[in-house]
Amino acid sequence: MTPVLELNAVRKSFGAVVVADDQSWSLDQGEALGVIGPNGAGKTSMFNLVTGTLKPNGGSIRFMGQDITAWSAARRCRAGIARSFQVPQPFRGMTIYENTYVAATQGAGLSGAEAEEVCLDVLGRTGLLPKANVLAGGLTLLDRKRLELARAMCAKPRVLLLDEIAGGLTENECHALIDLINGLRSTGISIVWIEHVVHALLAVVDRLIVIDFGARIAEGDPHEIMNSRAVREIYLGIEADA
Amino acid sequence: MTRLSVSRQTRLSNIAMLALAVTLLLLAAAPWWAGRAELRLLGEIFLYMSLATLWNLLAGYAGLVSVGQQAFVGLGGYMLFAATLLWGVHPLVALPLAMVAGALVSAPVALLIFRLRGAYFAIGTWVVAEVFRLSFAQLSALGGGSGISLAPAIVKQLASGRSAREALLYWLALGLAVLVVGAVFAFLRSRRGVALTAIRDNELAARSLGIDVWRTKFTVYVVTAALTTLTGALIFLQKLRISPDAAFSANDWTAFVIFIVVIGGIGTIEGPIIGTLIYFVLRETMADLGAAYLIALGAVAIVIMLVAPQGVWGLIRGKSGTELFPLSRRVRGLTDKGN
Numbered sequence A: 001m002t003p004v005l006e007l008n009a010v011r012k013s014f015g016a017v018v019v020a021d022d023q024s025w026s027l028d029q030g031e032a033l034g035v036i037g038p039n040g041a042g043k044t045s046m047f048n049l050v051t052g053t054l055k056p057n058g059g060s061i062r063f064m065g066q067d068i069t070a071w072s073a074a075r076r077c078r079a080g081i082a083r084s085f086q087v088p089q090p091f092r093g094m095t096i097y098e099n100t101y102v103a104a105t106q107g108a109g110l111s112g113a114e115a116e117e118v119c120l121d122v123l124g125r126t127g128l129l130p131k132a133n134v135l136a137g138g139l140t141l142l143d144r145k146r147l148e149l150a151r152a153m154c155a156k157p158r159v160l161l162l163d164e165i166a167g168g169l170t171e172n173e174c175h176a177l178i179d180l181i182n183g184l185r186s187t188g189i190s191i192v193w194i195e196h197v198v199h200a201l202l203a204v205v206d207r208l209i210v211i212d213f214g215a216r217i218a219e220g221d222p223h224e225i226m227n228s229r230a231v232r233e234i235y236l237g238i239e240a241d242a
Numbered sequence B: 001m002t003r004l005s006v007s008r009q010t011r012l013s014n015i016a017m018l019a020l021a022v023t024l025l026l027l028a029a030a031p032w033w034a035g036r037a038e039l040r041l042l043g044e045i046f047l048y049m050s051l052a053t054l055w056n057l058l059a060g061y062a063g064l065v066s067v068g069q070q071a072f073v074g075l076g077g078y079m080l081f082a083a084t085l086l087w088g089v090h091p092l093v094a095l096p097l098a099m100v101a102g103a104l105v106s107a108p109v110a111l112l113i114f115r116l117r118g119a120y121f122a123i124g125t126w127v128v129a130e131v132f133r134l135s136f137a138q139l140s141a142l143g144g145g146s147g148i149s150l151a152p153a154i155v156k157q158l159a160s161g162r163s164a165r166e167a168l169l170y171w172l173a174l175g176l177a178v179l180v181v182g183a184v185f186a187f188l189r190s191r192r193g194v195a196l197t198a199i200r201d202n203e204l205a206a207r208s209l210g211i212d213v214w215r216t217k218f219t220v221y222v223v224t225a226a227l228t229t230l231t232g233a234l235i236f237l238q239k240l241r242i243s244p245d246a247a248f249s250a251n252d253w254t255a256f257v258i259f260i261v262v263i264g265g266i267g268t269i270e271g272p273i274i275g276t277l278i279y280f281v282l283r284e285t286m287a288d289l290g291a292a293y294l295i296a297l298g299a300v301a302i303v304i305m306l307v308a309p310q311g312v313w314g315l316i317r318g319k320s321g322t323e324l325f326p327l328s329r330r331v332r333g334l335t336d337k338g339n
Helices: A042-050 A073-079 A098-108 A111-125 A139-156 A173-188 A198-202 A222-227 A229-242 B011-028 B036-061 B070-086 B090-111 B118-137 B152-158 B162-189 B191-201 B204-208 B213-238 B252-265 B272-284 B293-309 B311-319
Strands: A005-014 A015-026 A032-038 A058-063 A082-084 A159-163 A188-196 A207-212 A215-219 B004-005 B330-332
Touching: A005 A042, A015 A042, A015 A058, A015 A215, A032 A042, A032 A198, A042 A073, A042 A082, A042 A188, A073 A082, A073 A098, A073 B118, A073 B204, A082 A139, A098 A111, A098 A139, A098 B090, A098 B191, A139 A159, A173 A188, A173 A198, A198 A222, A207 A229, A215 A222, A215 A229, A222 A229, A222 B311, A229 B191, B004 B204, B011 B162, B036 B191, B036 B213, B036 B252, B036 B272, B070 B090, B070 B118, B070 B213, B070 B252, B090 B118, B090 B152, B090 B213, B152 B162, B162 B191, B191 B204, B191 B213, B204 B213, B252 B272, B252 B293, B252 B311, B272 B293, B272 B311
Parallel strands: A032 A188, A032 A207, A082 A159, A159 A188
Antiparallel strands: A005 A015, A005 A058, A207 A215, B004 B330
């Protein structure tokens, strides 16, 4: 089976700063991949490369067997790659419902009536329905992060990229989030999840990648990786400031 | 569990639409109840309302802050004069002809200036307008730098009597304002309008959610230019005389228009309409002040930008999101916080 997403020697640097150093990895359908690494390691840059917000200096990215390296961000989303932003990017002048409606009509290409149904369903599942008519500009950070997830889900992706969505949640909310993401996986959606809240990550992912200075320094079974010495050295630093 | 639904109409928007329909009927009958001067003033208000609504779509939604829309107002005026005087086209046919010309000219202009960003884009649009002004000043067949008048025979093609002609020009201006505001309203309610509103709020997110930002902006630029050109043709059909300085005046066709949109409320459909009314109230009450009138306008603009950056409509709209033109989608049937 061809992987859903495949990176081949993807490189990106800003002057002397290397944010992606020959990154190669792939993702199967329905698989959940966790990404960890210290702040500034290049995790979000990797998402920017996959979604087309950044163009690589070299290497190629394939999606469903097609080379999408030259595709625009918009085209990649319509093809089935959606993301949440670490720093939330809401449409401030629109309500929560309207934010998700944009994703459903433009990203997923649904008609008005279909979009309405999808949005209400997703808002119900992410706990945002009671605030559906609230303007996104006035939301708390936590609600904005929820909206990031809901909006990405409404784009009906095959690959969902999640960038630190569990921070600040209570224990119960975190369990609900884990159930939600596992539910998405069971419908065949592949997930790449950057997360500092490690216990949430370990409850979901099949495989873990560790990134530092733009390069993949370890990959494999999540529990083995977390116990490896190289990761513990880097990761202790993260836990200290998390 | 109550059934959830989504709708756009509110009681207020229904009342507003009814009030609008009644107002339009009254305005359409104006040639029978208004005097000659009032008719002229109303016509001018409608033309400015069109320009302001179009500039708002361009700058307030698509983020294309052009200070060179006078390029298209002037182009429209000159197209009207060229078509009627040189090619013998009926003035009412020349109007849509000008609109098509505006669209055709704006496409290559867009390809050029879309390479520029922010302040560079703004200056680029101004440069284009100046190029247009200097180019039309070279056309001796259209009066060169000193301008030309519309021949009486052409004016008489509109209607034989003076009052019939004035009524026709008034209806054209009213019809244009209805066409422009209606078209912008319909566009914003459509699927492409949803994309444009998303671009207004956050380009990065819009791109990442499947919206082709460049194409959307390009479409908005060309459509806005076409309708601005049509407005320009109508403006100079009223004036009956054109010169490069009047046709491509940055003050008349861009500075006042920006003033209107900013004080009314940028990025809303109601803002430019309210702004136009405020502008004309100020202009009519302070017309005798001479140069002090412009100083007063500037002072009003500064105070509004400081006190209410979202304009007068932004102030009225507040956090509740009140709308007269129903654009936003509300979820009905929520147990709490729903409305």
